[in-house]
Amino acid sequence: MRNAFSRHLRLIVENATEVISIRENFILDWAAADLPVPSFTGVRVEQPPLADLLPFVDWSPFFHAWELRGRYPQILDDPAIGERARELFADAQALLSEIVDGKLLAARGAWGFFPANAVGDDVELYSDAKGEHLLATLHTLRQQQEKSGDAPYEALADFVAPRTSGRRDHVGLFAVAAGHDLPELCTRFEKDHDDYRSILAKALADRFAEAFAEWLHKRAREEWGFGRDEGLSSDDLIRERYRGIRPAPGYPACPDHTEKRTLFSLLDAPANAGITLTESLAMFPAASVSGLLLAHPEAHYFAVGRLGKDQVADYARRKGMALHEAERWLAPNLGYEVDGTGS
DSSP states (O other): OOOTTTTOOEEEEEOSSOEEEEETTEEEETTTOOOOOOSOOEEEEEOOOHHHHGGGOOOHHHHHHTTOOSOTTGGGGOTTTHHHHHHHHHHHHHHHHHHHHHTOSEEEEEEEEEEEEEETTEEEEESSTTSOSEEEEEEOOOOOSOOSTTOOOOOGGGGSOBGGGTOOEEEEEEEEEEEETHHHHHHHHHHTTOHHHHHHHHHHHHHHHHHHHHHHHHHHHHHHSTTTTOOOOHHHHHTTOSSOBOOOTTBTTBOOTTHHHHHHHHHTHHHHTOOEEOTTOOEESSSEEEEEEBOOTTOOOOOOOOBOHHHHHHHHHHHTOOHHHHHHHTGGGBSSOOOSSOO
């Protein structure tokens, strides 16, 4: 397999009018790039009423959780599973109204913007607009598996202006939850021997948490300025027909869950959002979502895929982490057998 990381190309061409970053054929003209400046920097806390989140709920994954495959609302008329889907949806709507009207669950989250620049495959976050005071560093991974033609080998850092460009960018962070009070609600149902409604409540809390992330992303685009005149429908939002992405640690573009530690520290998520991390870096409450907010018009989701030992070793070095620990957290993405020596 061709090792893209070993051949990783970064060429900075600078003159009076142009700065172009070339990364394995991935080209962005940073001199001409639109780098929006958000209306604030720092951290804010949000506690929206659940009713405000309802327009942002994507119901399709709700049915998938019950092993009913299809897209909402078409699934309700599916000749094979439509009847079951309609019954489930009716039960969900009844419980949803009870939860919203009775304020049985609470949504709470923290988010913020930070001045930022890419330095190699890392993203530096600063406490000041001039970038003189390093606040924290986010670490990203680059694709390595061989691609055909001129397809670029991507990393999330590609979508943040390099420090060498001389231009300051901004990155957003967020952590939101809609699972507060869920254990008490489920316990109440289970005491009544109503396991069905307990499971239903957990599924609805998950939908509210994802809706909260979508609601907050819309707020972020508005605060960045470019999202104020979007005019997008609920379906447009669900299909992500907007500028920017919100990649999350643990997902294909950012498979390392340990990046949550930096995110949670910067947001003070336990105090501001009521969200904590377990030893395995799962979020509690379980109905929680966290991630980054990237605004570049060409930012998109991708999968890092399999990684060679050279990049994992470099990644561990950048994070100040032992190689064996990095291999443990990145185990699903390793493209090689771990020798067990930790070297």
